[in-house]
Amino acid sequence: MRSRPWPPHDPEVFNALSTKIFRSALELDKWWWKAQYYEPLSELKKVYINWENQGNSTLHRRKLDGTHHTRMTKAMHSISGSLLRLGARNQRQLCVNGAQVTAKRGVVFAKGPRVRGAIRDPEDIFTVKGIRYGLTEENLKPLKTFLQSKLQGKYELPDKLLLQIITHKSFAHGTQPYNARLSYFGRELIQLSAAKYAITRSTNNEYAINNLNFDSLGSYTQGLMKTDRLLKEYAVANNLDAVFFRRLALPSGREDENYKPKAIWSTLTASLVGAIASQHGKKAAEEFIEKELFGDVFKQILPATKAASESA
Amino acid sequence: MNHRPRILFGIRISTMRFLRHVSISPLSNLVSQSKPKPVHKFSYEKANNVRMNSGDLETPDLTTNFGDYKRISYKLKVSEDEAQKIPAILALHARLNLSPNFKKSTLVRALTSKMKNNEYVDNHQMALFGSSMLSYYTTEYLITTYPRLPIGILKTATDSYVGDYSLHDVAKNVWGIEEDSGTNLEKYLSKEPKLFRFGKLRYDRQAQEVEAGITKYSISSETSLSAATAYANSVRAIVAGVFAADGERATKDFIYKHILSRNVDIPSMLGFEEPGKLLAKLLKTKNMEPPTIRLISETGRQSSSPTFIVGCFSGDNLLGEGQGTSLKEARIRSCVSALKAFYLYKPLEPRVPSDEGFKPLFVDEGELFY
Numbered sequence: 001m002r003s004r005p006w007p008p009h010d011p012e013v014f015n016a017l018s019t020k021i022f023r024s025a026l027e028l029d030k031w032w033w034k035a036q037y038y039e040p041l042s043e044l045k046k047v048y049i050n051w052e053n054q055g056n057s058t059l060h061r062r063k064l065d066g067t068h069h070t071r072m073t074k075a076m077h078s079i080s081g082s083l084l085r086l087g088a089r090n091q092r093q094l095c096v097n098g099a100q101v102t103a104k105r106g107v108v109f110a111k112g113p114r115v116r117g118a119i120r121d122p123e124d125i126f127t128v129k130g131i132r133y134g135l136t137e138e139n140l141k142p143l144k145t146f147l148q149s150k151l152q153g154k155y156e157l158p159d160k161l162l163l164q165i166i167t168h169k170s171f172a173h174g175t176q177p178y179n180a181r182l183s184y185f186g187r188e189l190i191q192l193s194a195a196k197y198a199i200t201r202s203t204n205n206e207y208a209i210n211n212l213n214f215d216s217l218g219s220y221t222q223g224l225m226k227t228d229r230l231l232k233e234y235a236v237a238n239n240l241d242a243v244f245f246r247r248l249a250l251p252s253g254r255e256d257e258n259y260k261p262k263a264i265w266s267t268l269t270a271s272l273v274g275a276i277a278s279q280h281g282k283k284a285a286e287e288f289i290e291k292e293l294f295g296d297v298f299k300q301i302l303p304a305t306k307a308a309s310e311s312a
Numbered sequence: 313m314n315h316r317p318r319i320l321f322g323i324r325i326s327t328m329r330f331l332r333h334v335s336i337s338p339l340s341n342l343v344s345q346s347k348p349k350p351v352h353k354f355s356y357e358k359a360n361n362v363r364m365n366s367g368d369l370e371t372p373d374l375t376t377n378f379g380d381y382k383r384i385s386y387k388l389k390v391s392e393d394e395a396q397k398i399p400a401i402l403a404l405h406a407r408l409n410l411s412p413n414f415k416k417s418t419l420v421r422a423l424t425s426k427m428k429n430n431e432y433v434d435n436h437q438m439a440l441f442g443s444s445m446l447s448y449y450t451t452e453y454l455i456t457t458y459p460r461l462p463i464g465i466l467k468t469a470t471d472s473y474v475g476d477y478s479l480h481d482v483a484k485n486v487w488g489i490e491e492d493s494g495t496n497l498e499k500y501l502s503k504e505p506k507l508f509r510f511g512k513l514r515y516d517r518q519a520q521e522v523e524a525g526i527t528k529y530s531i532s533s534e535t536s537l538s539a540a541t542a543y544a545n546s547v548r549a550i551v552a553g554v555f556a557a558d559g560e561r562a563t564k565d566f567i568y569k570h571i572l573s574r575n576v577d578i579p580s581m582l583g584f585e586e587p588g589k590l591l592a593k594l595l596k597t598k599n600m601e602p603p604t605i606r607l608i609s610e611t612g613r614q615s616s617s618p619t620f621i622v623g624c625f626s627g628d629n630l631l632g633e634g635q636g637t638s639l640k641e642a643r644i645r646s647c648v649s650a651l652k653a654f655y656l657y658k659p660l661e662p663r664v665p666s667d668e669g670f671k672p673l674f675v676d677e678g679e680l681f682y
Contacts, residue, residue, distance in 0.1 A: 161675060169678070175597070177677030180463055185455050191360060192448040195441050203379030207386050207433050209418055209556040214437040216381035218364035219371065278673040282452075282666040302375065 125172045128245050129255075133176060135163050142242035143272075155276050155288060165271045166240075168264055170247035179271035186274030187226075189282065193289045194225035221302065225294060231266035234297045240268045269293070354467055355476035355541070359443040359548065362436075387431040390420045390510050400490070400511025408487060408550070408570075413557035422549035423489065425515035425542050428535050435549035442548030445555060446474040449567045449666075456662045458578065459676045460655050465581050472576045479544035482570065489513050489546060491539070515542035564666060579652055587647035591624070591631075594654065601627040603650070605643045608633070624650045 126133045133139075140162045147155050157165075164177045171178065195217060203213035216222050224230060235241055246264055248255050273293075277285035353361075372380035395401055395416035405419055426436040450473045454466055461469065472478055483489045492512035499509070516536040519529045537545070555563040584590055591603050604625050612618040621635045624646040632653055634645025663670050 164675070164677065174678070180678055181455070181466075181676065184463060184466070185451060188444075188448045188451045192444045195444045198378040199441060201377065201379035205379065205382060207383070207389065209415075209421075209438075209553065210413075212556045213379050213381065214441060214552070215369065215383050216378035217437040217440045218362050219369055219375075219381060220363075220366065221371075221375040222378065223361075223363060275675070277665045278455075278675055280672075281670040282664075285665070299376075 128171070128248065131243055131245075133167075133172065133245055135159060139163065139166070139243050142239060146238055146240060150288070150292070155280060155284065157275055157279055161275050161279070165268065165275055166244050168244070168246035168267060170264070171245040176245070179267050179274075182274035182278070183267040183270035184274070185277065186270035186272065186285075189273060189277055189285055190231070190270065190289055190293065191226045193286050194222065194294075197225070197290060197294055198222045224301065225298060228262040228266035230293065230298060230301060231269040232260065232262040233301055234293055235265050235268040236260060237297050237300075240272070241265060244268065354471040355544070356443065356447050356471050356474045357467075359439065359476070359541075359544070360447055362440050364437070383433075383437075385431060386433050389433050390417055390507075392417045394507060395420050395510070398507055398511040400508070404487065404489065404511075410554070411558050411562070414553055415557070418553045418556065419550070420510045422553055423510070423513045423546055425513070425537060425545060426535050427514065427516045428533060435545055438549035438552040439545035440548075441555070442551035443474075445551055445563060446548060446567060446571065449564060450474050450572065452664045452666060453568075453572055456664045456673060457658055458656055459659065459674045460657050461578070462655065465578070465655075468581055469576060469578050473571055473574065476538075476540040476544040478574070479547040479571075480540040482574075483513075483543040483547045486570070487547075489543065491515070491542070513542060513546055579656060582652060582655055584648055584651055587644055587651055591647045591650055594651070595626050600629075603631070603647070605646060607639075622646050 131139065140159055143162050143166060144156075147153065147157065160177075165179050165182065167176055167178045169178045169180045198216045199212045199214055201213070201216075203211060205213040205215060207213075207215070241260070244265075249259060273285055273289060276288055368384055370382040370384055392415055398416075398420070401416050401419050405414065405416060410419075421433050422435045422438060424430070424432055424434045426434045447470060450470045451466070454461060454469055458466075490512045492509050492514045499506075516533060518532055518536045518538045519527050522528050551563060551567065554566045588603070595601065595603055605622050606625055608621045608623050610618065610620045618637055619635060620637075620639050620642040621633065622639070622642040623630050624632045624634070624643075632646050632648070632650030634642045634647070634649055636642035636645055659674050665673065
């Protein structure tokens with residue numbers, strides 16, 4: 001939209017910006033949004049003056065007045081810890097009714113603490129704890145070295161998929177490829193593997209069918225094998241979250257080191273499993289689950305005594 | 313005179329303290345306990361997450377020895393010889409084309425739900441296993457066939473394959489499983505052998521038809537089930553039985569044959585509130601030209617029943633076509649068809665991850681906007 005030329009092809013918009021008289025604040029607002037894609041504020045100011053002369057209130061002055069940017073800049077400098085980024089100061093040659101008009105527009109982005117009415121720096125949402133989102137070697141390194149260490153790189157995955165695994169749905173308003181569907185698929189497979197693992201243990205139960213004892217299914221310990229908690233602990237233990245793109249809990253970016261909600265962290269492991277299944281097949285993924293998830297990490301999170309597991 | 317204000321001061325302090333320590337505020341009665349937030353779960357998700365009471369299980373000292381778990385209630389079992397004598401079981405075994413490895417006594421177990429005061433083996437935990445089996449294979453199938461299906465639709469589609477109601481339909485109307493209704497007196501009068509009740513689905517009912525037209529819903533205990541859940545559990549248990557008898561490969565075939573072969577109308581699950589806007593956003597995120605609607609053909613513009621056919625284009629690419637009795641209708645339909653073509657994208661010759669000659673899947677990037 002921003003790349004549209006001036007004057008606009010839409011004669012309606014052009015007329016509105018130069019001559020239209022707005023009957024209500026709502027109408028002006030509507031046109032403001034439509035018109036903000038077009039550069040010259042001076043044109044818009046004309047409209048505004050036109051509108052104000054009709055005896056309307058000055059409700060929208062702040063929006064339309066070009067000077068408010070400078071006022072805001074001062075205001076934001078007075079806030080401690082705020083960083084300002086001046087961007088997109090562009091000049092443009094325009095032709096309005098045959099006359100050359102040069103429009104200047106400065107956009108100020110607010111960084112750090114929130115300022116009401118100020119535009120936030122779009123760079124902000126792409127950075128988590130100082131790490132910029134992108135398909136770079138540095139971002140993928142933790143996950144890559146982890147996969148290479150398992151079975152001489154049997155489970156290696158394409159780079160794009162690796163980045164998708166470490167991106168949660170909450171990151172950058174969900175505009176980047178994220179891991180929700182992979183983790184949904186991975187979870188289903190983990191659930192099935194947990195059930196299969198439990199029934200195929202050796203047994204002498206007389207009610208077992210073909211030496212498969214179904215009686216442990218639904219017990220506390222068996223349920224633990226498919227919980228978010230196990231998946232989260234696995235991700236933390238293997239440092240899969242070293243680079244993890246998600247929305248920070250606080251806009252300031254300050255976050256407690258121990259704040260690792262299992263609903264979000266579990267998607268790392270689950271989507272890794274899902275990705276392995278989608279690239280190397282079910283059998284490989286099942287091997288991975290049985291060897292990795294149901295190994296040491298599972299034993300660590302088990303309650304110490306039998307009584308504890310029964311009461312829980 | 314000097315001391316008087318001091319004394320007063322002291323008294324005031326003590327009153328304040330008294331008030332602070334003894335709260336007589338009735339506020340605790342006013343503030344009600346917050347209710348747990350209702351979590352919507354599909355019936356297949358509920359079936360996947362059944363928890364056993366620790367009182368029902370005999371847990372070994374080392375809780376990870378899953379082979380040593382025992383159900384406390386299990387005391388009796390219909391033997392294989394007895395099961396061979398039940399006509400309904402033999403018929404069902406033959407109808408489902410089960411292999412000879414699948415024992416008739418397992419089928420009896422699959423038709424017995426967890427009930428109060430029941431000492432026979434039941435299908436409760438078999439159903440739990442069968443449920444994970446069914447939901448995995450369904451998800452795998454859907455994710456491979458429609459890689460771009462939004463998660464909400466994916467779950468709804470899974471539920472319409474393996475949820476309680478559809479499995480109820482499979483068990484009752486396709487496989488012809490009957491439930492054990494009728495009183496003991498009726499059975500006695502019709503001279504039906506006692507063993508025959510094991511050939512029917514047995515469960516504690518949540519609702520009972522007291523007489524024609526009157527249904528009693530108030531019967532509820534821990535073990536009571538709705539008809540749909542009971543029937544669905546029998547299907548799940550039979551799936552688990554196939555796994556026990558013939559292994560995973562055969563189970564997969566069984567699921568494809570009986571469950572995934574059913575017709576589920578996935579396109580109708582997609583509903584768009586503002587298809588035009590959604591399509592414009594989608595094209596923007598995919599770096600394609602914004603949508604333009606062009607009239608392809610029309611007839612009877614002046615008549616009472618005009619027909620318009622329009623196409624939704626991005627640049628020179630035709631994304632979807634729509635027809636309608638007004639231009640607006642046709643335009644909206646063309647946007648919807650373009651969106652559906654995107655979300656219901658199907659790779660050629662999809663192979664699921666559990667197949668033999670499996671190739672890496674197409675993985676979608678996720679819904680790029682909400």
